[in-house]
Amino acid sequence: DIQMTQSPSSLSASVGDRVTITCRASQSINIYLNWYQRRPGKAPKLLIYAASSLQSGVPSRFSGSGSGTDFTLTINSLQPEDFATYYCQQSLSTPMFTFGQGTKLEIK
Amino acid sequence: QVQLQESGPGLVKPSQTLSLTCTVSGGSISSGSYYWNWIRQHPGKGLEWIAYTSYTGNTYYNPSLKSLVTISVDTSKNQFSLKLTSVTAADTAVYYCARLVNWGRGDTFDIWGQGTMVTVSS
Numbered sequence: 001d002i003q004m005t006q007s008p009s010s011l012s013a014s015v016g017d018r019v020t021i022t023c024r025a026s027q028s029i030n031i032y033l034n035w036y037q038r039r040p041g042k043a044p045k046l047l048i049y050a051a052s053s054l055q056s057g058v059p060s061r062f063s064g065s066g067s068g069t070d071f072t073l074t075i076n077s078l079q080p081e082d083f084a085t086y087y088c089q090q091s092l093s094t095p096m097f098t099f100g101q102g103t104k105l106e107i108k
Numbered sequence: 109q110v111q112l113q114e115s116g117p118g119l120v121k122p123s124q125t126l127s128l129t130c131t132v133s134g135g136s137i138s139s140g141s142y143y144w145n146w147i148r149q150h151p152g153k154g155l156e157w158i159a160y161t162s163y164t165g166n167t168y169y170n171p172s173l174k175s176l177v178t179i180s181v182d183t184s185k186n187q188f189s190l191k192l193t194s195v196t197a198a199d200t201a202v203y204y205c206a207r208l209v210n211w212g213r214g215d216t217f218d219i220w221g222q223g224t225m226v227t228v229s230s
Contacts, residue, residue: 097215099157
């Protein structure tokens, strides 16, 4: 299985900050990397697909980059609703999809 | 807007069978080239993909769970279901259903249900 490692596992930031979350794959996955947001009591939400494509309806303060084994999710100008847990997911080895362990973004 | 909603018992006894259903609303489960999935998250752990089905009944399972899991689809009810046999405490988790789509650049879970917590305990 392709292992996905996110860092950091938790992060404290303030409204208006810029934050970056990293995801590393155990082998090259090209651009087959998606990012999701999970807020308590809400359905997980697709933010970014294919490493850098913004899902329709997602605010432009979210962006993704990377290819191969190293990827980043950046959130510019944090808003209160952005405090959540974020997951990366690889889709190279479909359908054996694997996810990162999550990064919990908390208010400082 | 397509929405997914999981339903099932919140508590299951060890060795029993867990049955969950995902109801698709706002669209037909039979339309488009989608796969319908179950994913779970153990307390404090990451997400684990379990299985998927197409609306025609083509299925694929996570090999680590294959012998215990059955996924099925009922197009007349616009639902798909998961059965997990011989459950143990290790099956305690939040179970999500999700739609899988391929836009030409990899498979993506574009719509998820809110999740349902299942506890295995006597």
